[in-house]
Amino acid sequence: MAGVLAYPAAKFIFFSENTDEKFWISLKNIKDGITKIKKHNLFIYKNGDKVEVFNAHCTHMGCILNFYKEKQRFICPCHHSNFTIDGHRIKGPAQRDLDKITFKIENKKLFIG
Amino acid sequence: MYMSRFISFLTLGLFFISMSSGLIIVFAYHPSTAFQSVQSIKYLLPYGDFFRQLHYFSSEIFTITLLFHIGFELLKSKIKTTSSSWNYSILGFIAVIILMFSGFVLKGDLSANGAAQVAFNLIKDTPFLKELFPLFHDNDVFYYKFFIWHILFLPLLLGYAIYKHIDTLHVKIEYFSIAIGASIITMTIFSMPADIIKGEKVQSLTSPWFFKGAENLLLRSWSPLSVNIALITPFILLIIYFYSSYKYTIKALLLLWLLLYMYASVMGL
Numbered sequence: 001m002a003g004v005l006a007y008p009a010a011k012f013i014f015f016s017e018n019t020d021e022k023f024w025i026s027l028k029n030i031k032d033g034i035t036k037i038k039k040h041n042l043f044i045y046k047n048g049d050k051v052e053v054f055n056a057h058c059t060h061m062g063c064i065l066n067f068y069k070e071k072q073r074f075i076c077p078c079h080h081s082n083f084t085i086d087g088h089r090i091k092g093p094a095q096r097d098l099d100k101i102t103f104k105i106e107n108k109k110l111f112i113g
Numbered sequence: 114m115y116m117s118r119f120i121s122f123l124t125l126g127l128f129f130i131s132m133s134s135g136l137i138i139v140f141a142y143h144p145s146t147a148f149q150s151v152q153s154i155k156y157l158l159p160y161g162d163f164f165r166q167l168h169y170f171s172s173e174i175f176t177i178t179l180l181f182h183i184g185f186e187l188l189k190s191k192i193k194t195t196s197s198s199w200n201y202s203i204l205g206f207i208a209v210i211i212l213m214f215s216g217f218v219l220k221g222d223l224s225a226n227g228a229a230q231v232a233f234n235l236i237k238d239t240p241f242l243k244e245l246f247p248l249f250h251d252n253d254v255f256y257y258k259f260f261i262w263h264i265l266f267l268p269l270l271l272g273y274a275i276y277k278h279i280d281t282l283h284v285k286i287e288y289f290s291i292a293i294g295a296s297i298i299t300m301t302i303f304s305m306p307a308d309i310i311k312g313e314k315v316q317s318l319t320s321p322w323f324f325k326g327a328e329n330l331l332l333r334s335w336s337p338l339s340v341n342i343a344l345i346t347p348f349i350l351l352i353i354y355f356y357s358s359y360k361y362t363i364k365a366l367l368l369l370w371l372l373l374y375m376y377a378s379v380m381g382l
Binding site (some may be wrong): 060064080 | 223226230231233234235247312314315316328331332337
């Protein structure tokens with residue numbers, strides 16, 4: 001009896017739902033430079049028409065990065081990995097650049113997800 | 114010998130103080146608004162700060178006295194326990210470390226968030242352990258699973274492990290008095306780490322003291338797998354200690370691990 005229930009119970013407990021959200025942001029609210037979207041843990045880099053969206057989690061152990069305007073760098077508060085404003089790794093234990101998020105721009109809106 | 118018994122009973126006393134104070138503050142803790150509820154306990158509720166600090170410091174001293182208890186038992190030439198009791202002890206020790214870590218995460222501040230992210234990635238990048246990832250990770254209600262583990266599964270597991278570990282339970286009121294006294298004295302001497310609001314820009318985040326060594330290894334670009342191996346090594350050594358005939362070798366390895374981990378924690382490698 002326990003064996004019969006164990007399988008569905010394990011499937012239920014270990015089920016991992018993909019909760020990647022889709023949302024949009026008006027480009028009018030985004031100034032040139034770096035804008036942090038706290039709710040979704042994203043950084044938006046805008047330079048004129050060029051736009052990039054980065055995951056705000058460090059590619060090393062996943063801590064939320066800080067952006068330092070004066071240094072023009074993202075720095076991880078956990079293990080101090082450094083990234084340039086366009087997401088390239090400079091130093092620290094992270095082994096790769098920041099993760100880019102796919103997006104599209106329509107009617108001056110930034111659709112993410 | 115007397116010191117060893119004193120530490121054992123004091124550890125048990127601290128366990129009950131930690132559980133009792135936890136039972137009080139859980140009434141005002143809400144996992145969906147973790148940080149706000151912790152601040153409300155600390156600043157708004159009558160005696161909230163006292164009970165939060167009592168829970169924190171009794172748990173911290175409990176972990177330290179537990180480590181001393183293990184040390185004293187290993188110093189003895191003969192193990193005066195059964196294999197079942199020994200195995201439950203190791204299980205209880207693992208439960209204590211996860212309890213301490215989940216308690217750190219449940220305060221819901223920026224350092225808790227960082228520690229949880231690091232732990233998730235350590236689990237996710239390690240074979241076998243990654244299968245356990247859904248048991249801890251929450252997407253929407255971030256602190257809910259940690260909450261369930263912290264207030265239900267782990268205390269039950271630890272309570273059962275202690276019940277199976279001790280031969281006879283001699284509850285002595287003086288040890289509870291000493292445990293409360295030690296917790297209150299520690300509260301007056303030391304202060305709890307400050308809670309950092311999410312979104313605040315801080316240079317460095319702190320992790321629980323027993324993970325400092327692991328954090329410093331990660332800082333030195335050790336892979337998550339090798340850090341996890343370093344973390345589980347003492348538990349494996351303790352499990353095989355009971356059954357092995359090379360007890361002095363295992364004791365020496367445990368001491369070597371302890372010295373290296375302390376070095377990693379304090380010196381930053």
